[in-house]
Amino acid sequence: MASSKNVRPPRTMATTLTPDENALHPDLLLIEKVKAGDLSAFEQLMRQYDRQIFRIALHITQNREDAEDIVQDTFLKVFQKLDQFQGNSKFYTWLVRIAVNESLMRLRKRRSQKTVSMDEEIQTEEGPIPRDFADWMPNPEQNYNQSELADILRRAIQGLPPGFRTVFALRDIDGLSTEETAQALGLSVPAVKSRLLRARLQLRERLSRYFRVPTGVQPQ
Amino acid sequence: MNCTEFLANLTDYFDTKTAAALRSELERHMAGCSHCHVTLNTTRQTIEIYRNDELYELPESIRTQLQQAVLAKCAAMKKKKEPCA
Ligand SMILES: [Zn+2]
Numbered sequence: 175m176a177s178s179k180n181v182r183p184p185r186t187m188a189t190t191l192t193p194d195e196n197a198l199h200p201d202l203l204l205i206e207k208v209k210a211g212d213l214s215a216f217e218q219l220m221r222q223y224d225r226q227i228f229r230i231a232l233h234i235t236q237n238r239e240d241a242e243d244i245v246q247d248t249f250l251k252v253f254q255k256l257d258q259f260q261g262n263s264k265f266y267t268w269l270v271r272i273a274v275n276e277s278l279m280r281l282r283k284r285r286s287q288k289t290v291s292m293d294e295e296i297q298t299e300e301g302p303i304p305r306d307f308a309d310w311m312p313n314p315e316q317n318y319n320q321s322e323l324a325d326i327l328r329r330a331i332q333g334l335p336p337g338f339r340t341v342f343a344l345r346d347i348d349g350l351s352t353e354e355t356a357q358a359l360g361l362s363v364p365a366v367k368s369r370l371l372r373a374r375l376q377l378r379e380r381l382s383r384y385f386r387v388p389t390g391v392q393p394q
Numbered sequence: 395m396n397c398t399e400f401l402a403n404l405t406d407y408f409d410t411k412t413a414a415a416l417r418s419e420l421e422r423h424m425a426g427c428s429h430c431h432v433t434l435n436t437t438r439q440t441i442e443i444y445r446n447d448e449l450y451e452l453p454e455s456i457r458t459q460l461q462q463a464v465l466a467k468c469a470a471m472k473k474k475k476e477p478c479a
Binding site: 211213216217220221224225228229242245246249250253254303304307308309310314315323324327331342346347352367370371374375377378381382385 | 401402404405406409428429432433435436437439440441443444445446447451452456457460461463464465467468469471472
């Protein structure tokens with residue numbers, strides 16, 4: 175049996191796995207095996223993607239326990255729905271879409287009074303206008319210890335609306351292409367682009383408070 | 395190109411698929427505008443800091459637990475589907 179072959183691509187492989195979209199993706203072989211009743215093939219799929227799904231879920235929900243539950247629920251759903259998977263879309267994109275939906279559902283439960291969806295429009299009429307034009311110190315992360323830095327990053331991303339946070343996480347942290355992000359979220363490509371731009375600029379603005387070169391000090 | 399146009403296309407600058415013409419227009423604007431230059435550089439740093447951050451790793455022990463739990467449930471589901479197997 176070839177199932178012992180351990181295919182584990184690096185973390186940000188999603189966009190680079192198959193340059194040729196028509197080539198038979200290794201995931202598809204595994205899926206065929208799962209459909210034929212081979213659970214070890216499903217375990218392989220899970221091992222391949224559970225870390226990424228966790229990261230995405232954590233970015234959306236900002237809650238570790240929820241993210242762990244989402245990993246479970248997502249893979250269970252995938253197992254149940256595998257017959258519905260159309261081989262013409264990438265398995266990973268399909269998987270991410272399920273995980274995003276599960277994450278948004280959790281978020282909705284937590285804030286039962288407020289609806290949360292990808293369509294949630296954010297009420298800034300004018301575009302994102304940067305206000306902080308100070309340059310950053312070199313290697314600003316090194317000015318903080320690990321837990322301080324983690325805190326800064328978490329606080330900054332928590333302030334973003336979920337719809338922005340999700341696009342930023344998929345596109346910039348997980349490395350999906352704009353098209354894949356659009357597909358996974360059920361958004362148009364222009365919508366993804368505009369959210370990504372705003373997410374990046376808002377995060378930049380927030381991080382600037384911590385990372386800017388202090389006034390009166392000349393950057394090297 | 396003015397600052398507003400620069401900002402609107404900022405995201406494309408990081409995209410390797412962006413046309414060379416647009417890229418050089420952005421670079422030309424940046425060369426004469428320190429605000430946009432800083433905005434672009436610090437936006438790039440923002441992305442890099444989040445990308446390098448290990449904050450969101452799933453611990454190996456929990457990973458194994460989750461995998462086992464899912465597989466057990468899948469096996470149970472499979473059994474239900476084929477009662478005669
Ligand atoms: Zn400018």
